[in-house]
Amino acid sequence: LLQLGKRYILHPDSVYCESSDIVTDVVYENKVIASFTDQDALWENSTRDELAAKNREVIVQELHKLHNEYGLLQLGKRILYFILVVAIQGAFIWGTRLFYKRLKVRVGKLKETKLKPIFISTYELFDTQKQLSILFFLLKILQGILILLQLLISVPILFSIFPQTEDLAYRIFSYIWNPIKELFIGIVEYIPNLFTIVIIWYAVKYAMKGIKYLVGEIESEKLKINGFYPDWAQPTYQIIRFLLYAFMIVMIYPLLPKSENGVFQGVSVFIGLIVSLGSSSVIGNVMAGLVITYMRPFKIGDRIKLNDTIGNVIEKTPFVTRIKTPKNEIVTIPNSFIMSSHTVNYSSSARNYGLILHTDVSFSFEVHRETAHRILIKAALDTPDVLPDPAPFVLGISFQDSGFTYQINVYIKDADKINRIYSDLHHNIQELANKEGVEMVVQHYIATRDGEETAIPEAYQKKK
Structure with missing residues (x-):
């Protein structure tokens, strides 16, 4: 039939x-x-x-x-319907393109009126031309989406006109409608989990704000906690923030769509394995950075000595510490290396006790001890940035082949001026020794003497 x-x-x-x-x-x-x-x-x-x-x-x-x-009559009607739908669809596509062209012209006029460069601090992220290009690209996407939606509606209608292709029309429509229906149902069913995720997010967010406020109070020393130093506040905040975000991810992960899917779990495990295998040294440096922070061996601006490197700490990161030497050399040192090395903090000693600088000076045997002490003490007191209290002091160090070695010790408060203080101190010692007519001796210095001349500049020699 x-x-x-x-x-x-x-x-x-x-x-x-x-x-x-x-x-x-x-x-x-x-x-x-x-x-x-x-x-x-x-x-x-x-x-x-x-x-x-x-x-x-x-x-x-x-x-x-x-x-x-x-029958033939119905076939003619269907052909007319087909032509009508094609014509209407063509008109819609033509209208969409016309709308796109007119909208593009109006958007192009925004460059001279509404659009302004977008800055992040002093960096120009998007100028007006880049913004215009992005808007044109979005309009192109909008045009494509509109035409695609029209085709998704018109193509099934065209196939449904003829009985021979009616089943195909329903099948095509099901290909479009079923994913949309499943997506809509999935969104509706996911709303309770979404509300839970939002609540967790806001709870963590406001907890972080409260902790950040306390950190600011501790850093400004308005809030003082016994045994907790202000420079611990920021690192501690970073640790707490990391733990809170990790806790948030653990809480949210089971609520994510397809989180129970084996593929999703496999990708998560793979990423975790890659991170753990590739970041062992990185994790070591980070852990060393945390230990250094709480050990407080130095802080930003301190003059330190790390093995053979002397300089000021200019940056501390979770991975490395950077030191600027007196010769303006920037030395980058991994935190794990610092943990395995010994560090001398000149600035900390200078601030808390007064850093002692010392230098050895040798005089010939005929120079009286009191004369040597007087020269060295006066030279120390005449040196800028040397503290008069505690007063400089002199120690006798050792006998040499050609004389006796003394050590002048001075107190300073500014460790950044060590090199200049040493230079000024040495110049003052030499100047005063010459004025006193006293000869300094140096090991392995060989000179022929006739008993009359001394190795000091003629300007300082006493006329007989």
Whole structure:
């Protein structure tokens, strides 16, 4: 029946019954549509011919219905509908493109009126031309989305016009609608988890604000906690922030969509493995940085000595510490190396006790001890930035082949001036020794003496 009904040319009333000795057939153009036997008539409590005639009427009615649906007239109507839908879709696409062109012109005018460069501090992130390019790109995407939505609606309609492609139309529509329906249902079902995630996020956010306020009070020394130094505040805050964010991720992870999916879990494990294998030295430096922070061996600006490197600490990061030497050399040292080395902090000693600088000076044996002490003490007191209290002091160090070695010790408060203080102290000692007519001696210094001349400048030699 369906095959007959789909014919464009069909005469349903031409269906007739044809009887033989054993069956009665319902026939159309020598094609048997149905056959009835005496047994069939017995079940219906009728004769074979009556049953065939009754069913013929039903078949003719059904063929009339199919002919009305699949006939030439309906085919013409469907072709017209098809052309109409294509024309309407073409008009929509043309209108969308026209709308895009006009909107692009209006957006282009914004460059001279509304658009201004976007800055982050002093860095120009987006100038007006870049902003205009981004807006044009977004308009292009919007145009594509609108045309795609139109096609997603019109293509299934076109396929549904013809019965032969109606099933394909429903299938295409299901390809579009089912993902949208599942997405919508998934979003609705995910709303409770989303609310939970938002609550966790805001709880952590405001907890961080409270902790940050306390950190600021500790750093400014408005809030003092016994045994907790102000320079610990910021590192401690970073640690607490990391732990809170880690806790937040642990709480949110089971609430994420597809978090129970094996692929999602496998990717998470793989990323964790890569991070753990590739960051052992990094983690070591970070842990060393934390230990250094709480050990407080130095702080920013301190003059320190690290093995053979002397300079001022200019930067401390979780990974490295940078030192600027007196010769303006920037030395970068991994924190793990600092942990395994010894550090001398000159600035800390100078601030708390007064740093002692010392230098050795040798005089010949004929120079009296009191004269040597007087020269060294006066030279020390005349040196800028040397503290008069505690007073400089002199120690006798050792006998040499050509004289006796003294050590002058001075107190200073500014460790950044060590090199200049040493230089000034040495100049003052030499100057005063020359003025006193006293000869300083140096190991391995060889000179021939006649008992009259001394190795000091002539300007300082006493005239006889």
